Amino acid sequence: MQQYSRDNMAELLRSHDINPTHQRIEIAYALFSRQQHLSADQIMAIVNDRHSETSKATVYNTLNLFLEKKLIREVIVDPNKVFYDPNTQLHHHFYNVTSGELTDIDAEGVTICGLPQLPEGVITEGVDIIVRIRPGATAQAQEQLA
Amino acid sequence: MQQYSRDNMAELLRSHDINPTHQRIEIAYALFSRQQHLSADQIMAIVNDRHSETSKATVYNTLNLFLEKKLIREVIVDPNKVFYDPNTQLHHHFYNVTSGELTDIDAEGVTICGLPQLPEGVITEGVDIIVRIRPGATAQAQEQLA
DNA sequence: ACTCTGAATTAGACAGAGTCCAGATTTTGG
DNA sequence: CCAAAATCTGGACTCTGTCTAATTCAGAGT
Numbered sequence: 001m002q003q004y005s006r007d008n009m010a011e012l013l014r015s016h017d018i019n020p021t022h023q024r025i026e027i028a029y030a031l032f033s034r035q036q037h038l039s040a041d042q043i044m045a046i047v048n049d050r051h052s053e054t055s056k057a058t059v060y061n062t063l064n065l066f067l068e069k070k071l072i073r074e075v076i077v078d079p080n081k082v083f084y085d086p087n088t089q090l091h092h093h094f095y096n097v098t099s100g101e102l103t104d105i106d107a108e109g110v111t112i113c114g115l116p117q118l119p120e121g122v123i124t125e126g127v128d129i130i131v132r133i134r135p136g137a138t139a140q141a142q143e144q145l146a
Numbered sequence: 147m148q149q150y151s152r153d154n155m156a157e158l159l160r161s162h163d164i165n166p167t168h169q170r171i172e173i174a175y176a177l178f179s180r181q182q183h184l185s186a187d188q189i190m191a192i193v194n195d196r197h198s199e200t201s202k203a204t205v206y207n208t209l210n211l212f213l214e215k216k217l218i219r220e221v222i223v224d225p226n227k228v229f230y231d232p233n234t235q236l237h238h239h240f241y242n243v244t245s246g247e248l249t250d251i252d253a254e255g256v257t258i259c260g261l262p263q264l265p266e267g268v269i270t271e272g273v274d275i276i277v278r279i280r281p282g283a284t285a286q287a288q289e290q291l292a
Numbered sequence: 293a294c295t296c297t298g299a300a301t302t303a304g305a306c307a308g309a310g311t312c313c314a315g316a317t318t319t320t321g322g
Numbered sequence: 323c324c325a326a327a328a329t330c331t332g333g334a335c336t337c338t339g340t341c342t343a344a345t346t347c348a349g350a351g352t
Contacts, residue, residue: 055302079228097271109260123282129275136269201331
């Protein structure tokens with residue numbers, strides 16, 4: 001997609017069946033303009049940068065609404081907080097356990113072989129690969145995978 | 147390993163450089179005797195089943211100590227709580243998002259291909275695959291993986 | 293423009309997981 | 323058996339996230 005403006009956001013929201021309100025546009029803009037993984041409190045800080053205008057409840061309501069409408073995705077890697085990811089394409093993550101930094105891994109070209117059959121009566125919601133990394137000497141990711 | 151008794155636990159702890167105290171043995175026993183994924187509050191409930199003897203602080207201290215000494219492993223799949231896993235062998239998980247149930251996937255035979263090179267100056271801590279599932283009609287796990 | 297109505301937002305109370313602290317208790321080495 | 327070190331404890335606290343009841347907003351119809 002091109003540039004992200006607040007106007008695009010309104011369209012984006014509408015196209016996902018979400019009523020575009022001021023607060024929702026601001027929150028969507030915070031996530032989509034910087035293509036980053038943000039936590040709820042980071043989003044609240046961004047949105048209320050100068051004059052506080054959006055309440056905690058609205059931030060959470062809105063993020064959960066976005067999730068439900070599949071506008072964004074949640075990434076669960078840190079026990080303390082959820083990250084919200086504006087990228088809903090299939091992709092995976094590097095998670096730097098020291099810094100808390102989260103980086104995308106394009107799913108293009110990544111394959112998993114040898115997963116067992118799913119249990120009966122159950123469907124896949126998604127498959128996440130999380131490569132936990134930390135600062136240190138040389139290494140190859142491949143080593144870990146028998 | 148054979149049967150899990152409280153006596154084995156003491157040895158196990160010592161072998162991991164952990165001073166075996168009553169509370170630590172009980173907590174280790176709770177995890178290892180049933181080979182299950184338990185949350186901190188489940189562990190506390192088990193350990194304090196009859197007469198409350200172990201405080202919340204001790205449960206958390208102990209679990210964090212076990213983690214640090216690599217006696218157990220944590221599984222982060224649910225935003226609300228951490229699961230502690232007595233199985234430190236390399237393996238992955240099915241996570242039933244509806245029931246909260248967590249099931250092991252043996253890593254034997256599972257391969258990931260096409261992961262990009264690690265960023266510079268960084269080493270792998272571990273690679274987790276989480277297959278999120280929920281009740282529903284037929285499905286193949288493989289479909290998700292381009 | 294005005295009103296009515298349902299949707300959205302708000303502040304603040306609340307809940308649950310996990311941490312911290314200072315004092316009490318247990319364990320250990322001598 | 324004693325002192326020092328390690329561990330455990332209750333309770334206060336923090337943080338993320340949810341709930342609720344009251345208020346505000348937006349827009350459709352007149």
